[in-house]
Amino acid sequence: MDIVTLGAFALGLALLIAGAEMLVRGGAGIATAIGVSPLVTGLTIVAFATSSPELAVCVQSALSGQADIAVGNVVGSNIFNILCVLGLSALIAPLAVSRQLVRLDVPVMVGVSGLLLVLALDGSISRPDGALLSAGLVAYTVWLIRQGRKESKGAGTDQPRGPAIAKARARWVIATDLALIAIGLAALVVGSSWLVSGAVAFARALGVSELIVGLTIIAAGTSLPELATSVVASVRGERDIAIGNAVGSSTFNILSVLGLSSLVAPAGIGVSGVALRFDIPVMIAVAAACLPVFFRGHVIARWEGALLFGYYLAYLAYLVLNAAQHEALPTFSAVMGAFVIPITAVTLLVLAVRYARDGRRLSWSAGVASTSADEQY
Numbered sequence: 001m002d003i004v005t006l007g008a009f010a011l012g013l014a015l016l017i018a019g020a021e022m023l024v025r026g027g028a029g030i031a032t033a034i035g036v037s038p039l040v041t042g043l044t045i046v047a048f049a050t051s052s053p054e055l056a057v058c059v060q061s062a063l064s065g066q067a068d069i070a071v072g073n074v075v076g077s078n079i080f081n082i083l084c085v086l087g088l089s090a091l092i093a094p095l096a097v098s099r100q101l102v103r104l105d106v107p108v109m110v111g112v113s114g115l116l117l118v119l120a121l122d123g124s125i126s127r128p129d130g131a132l133l134s135a136g137l138v139a140y141t142v143w144l145i146r147q148g149r150k151e152s153k154g155a156g157t158d159q160p161r162g163p164a165i166a167k168a169r170a171r172w173v174i175a176t177d178l179a180l181i182a183i184g185l186a187a188l189v190v191g192s193s194w195l196v197s198g199a200v201a202f203a204r205a206l207g208v209s210e211l212i213v214g215l216t217i218i219a220a221g222t223s224l225p226e227l228a229t230s231v232v233a234s235v236r237g238e239r240d241i242a243i244g245n246a247v248g249s250s251t252f253n254i255l256s257v258l259g260l261s262s263l264v265a266p267a268g269i270g271v272s273g274v275a276l277r278f279d280i281p282v283m284i285a286v287a288a289a290c291l292p293v294f295f296r297g298h299v300i301a302r303w304e305g306a307l308l309f310g311y312y313l314a315y316l317a318y319l320v321l322n323a324a325q326h327e328a329l330p331t332f333s334a335v336m337g338a339f340v341i342p343i344t345a346v347t348l349l350v351l352a353v354r355y356a357r358d359g360r361r362l363s364w365s366a367g368v369a370s371t372s373a374d375e376q377y
Helices: 003-034 038-050 052-064 067-092 099-120 127-155 164-206 210-222 224-235 239-264 273-295 302-324 329-376
Strands: none
Touching: 003 052, 003 164, 003 224, 038 239, 052 067, 052 164, 052 210, 052 239, 067 210, 067 224, 067 239, 067 273, 067 302, 099 127, 099 239, 099 273, 127 239, 164 210, 210 273, 210 302, 224 239, 273 302, 302 329
């Protein structure tokens, strides 16, 4: 592996990040122009824009015959989005969780993750599977946008129609945003090609599988836009965008990235047995873990952020130990499987049940107090 390959890999990653930044700016500007809520913006425009590096890499990998990179990129990115992106964002500032996320968007993410496992059980994601995922993407996006428009109209946030000068200025702003999106897409296409070529060279030089490279180097690299967007949103107090971006990107990665990639691939996308037995189930478990974390007080506290980030480090440690067939792997796996994961799961469930019970108790007390006041009146 020569210096040219390393340079192409680094430049490809830089183009991916720059292209995604342009897409975020352009998409957010258009979302503001049409008037939707920050949560819906995070779940749709921003999530789709920050998932565009994964889409570019997966399409390029599918066309080049590197199916393991495509699958590893999506699965690894989803794990990264929840454990690392949300974990670091919550460490900066506790993240308030809206009821829509708990009731709809997180269950959709969990359901889509489970659907991926079902579709991949035959060892591939075929073109009909891709069509199904793409149809789900269209339906989910249309529902979110309609819901956001209803909420905006109900809150009276639609912009009034201004004079001709204001309309002309609005058209110019939208045209600028569309230009940013177009330039960003071009950067993504070029960057993804260089990144995939460099990643294949990495895998061959290091003697590891393309799946491991996709789960680690490429997944982290293409998820940098999500990380940067959510961290900046958390710092600025836009916590709906921070959470919506991570959850929405995970859903979009499966529906759009794998859906569209399997449609353009001549024979679909093959899924290895290792991904079926371990990596995809881990992705589903990570998605499902959001439910008790989000439900507990509808907030992600700093200690929960640290817990999520710690699990991501543990996941990386397992991948490295497994790839190297290190002698510490059995001990590490036994400790995680027998103690750490069960204790964490029980703790989160107990806290969620306690919060639900306390919430019902408060509601009952409020109802009793209201009834007593009515009787006295």
